[in-house]
Amino acid sequence: MPRTIAVLSQKGGTGKTTTVRTLCDAFRRAQVPALAIDLDPQGNLSDYLDVPPDAQPTISDVLSGRARLPEAIHGEVVPASLDLAETELMLGGRIGREMTLRRAIADAPERYELILIDCPPSLGLLTVNALVAADEALITAEAQYFALQGTEQAMQVIDVARDTLNPDLHLLGVLLNIADMRTVHSREALGSVRERFGEAVLPTPIRASIAYAESAERAISILDHRPDLGADYLALADELMRRLGGMDDARRRLAATR
Numbered sequence: 001m002p003r004t005i006a007v008l009s010q011k012g013g014t015g016k017t018t019t020v021r022t023l024c025d026a027f028r029r030a031q032v033p034a035l036a037i038d039l040d041p042q043g044n045l046s047d048y049l050d051v052p053p054d055a056q057p058t059i060s061d062v063l064s065g066r067a068r069l070p071e072a073i074h075g076e077v078v079p080a081s082l083d084l085a086e087t088e089l090m091l092g093g094r095i096g097r098e099m100t101l102r103r104a105i106a107d108a109p110e111r112y113e114l115i116l117i118d119c120p121p122s123l124g125l126l127t128v129n130a131l132v133a134a135d136e137a138l139i140t141a142e143a144q145y146f147a148l149q150g151t152e153q154a155m156q157v158i159d160v161a162r163d164t165l166n167p168d169l170h171l172l173g174v175l176l177n178i179a180d181m182r183t184v185h186s187r188e189a190l191g192s193v194r195e196r197f198g199e200a201v202l203p204t205p206i207r208a209s210i211a212y213a214e215s216a217e218r219a220i221s222i223l224d225h226r227p228d229l230g231a232d233y234l235a236l237a238d239e240l241m242r243r244l245g246g247m248d249d250a251r252r253r254l255a256a257t258r
């Protein structure tokens with residue numbers, strides 16, 4: 001069974017989609033087969049990964065029972081589109097609504113070692129579905145004033161998922177993202193999150209740079225566009241594999257590309 005990681009935060013703009021996208025690139029370098037699932041109706045991940053906007057079926061079709069997960073894999077991604085917002089409303093009225101993605105993921109092809117889920121910018125039913133489907137949760141927080149508050153809220157939803165439907169859910173880490181360590185804001189945010197969550201906080205924040213916007217615009221991974229900045233994500237991928245355990249060969253392969 002692939003191991004599933006949900007990437008979540010209580011709002012948009014914390015770098016979830018960039019993180020999922022770039023981790024997929026890093027895992028590919030380490031020859032770790034990874035599937036990305038776009039669970040955001042905005043479909044940014046699908047865009048980043050160059051899925052044609054009219055690709056069918058999508059995650060909406062999977063969640064509403066019109067398609068099985070393997071049929072919705074395009075390249076290495078299960079895309080989302082705006083109709084996912086409607087699907088979320090429809091799911092709300094169903095028994096077992098929190099379990100829908102978990103059931104769908106049971107069909108994921110065995111060839112994948114990891115599945116990364118890119119959550120929408122809220123802690124609603126779709127994010128709960130991701131947490132019930134996942135083995136691991138990765139929280140992203142923008143290194144700014146409200147980082148601590150946002151992380152606390154995401155942590156509460158993880159606790160609820162664990163206490164109710166997914167007792168095995170594990171916190172993989174808290175990632176401080178889009179951090180400008182030259183500013184007092186970013187340093188304070190990192191300090192307060194570390195004080196509160198200790199070892200759960202990933203050791204290296206992802207540095208802020210305008211190069212991320214360029215990289216998205218040109219559809220070139222930051223790993224290739226700016227290897228000096230991409231090093232943050234290679235370090236992150238390595239640390240996540242260390243925390244996941246059992247991935248030493250992949251860690252060595254990744255190190256060999258650095």
Ligand SMILES: Nc1ncnc2c1ncn2[C@@H]1O[C@H](COP(=O)(O)OP(=O)(O)O)[C@@H](O)[C@H]1O
Nearest residue numbers: 012013014015016017018178207208209212213
């Ligand atoms: N490290 C970074 N530095 C600067 N900008 C970033 C960084 N990571 C992501 N961004 C930009 O911030 C915006 C939000 O990122 P995104 O990954 O879409 O966040 P989310 O999925 O949480 O909404 C995007 O425009 C993205 O290009």
Ligand SMILES: [Mg+2]
Nearest residue numbers: 016017040044
């Ligand atoms: Mg996003």
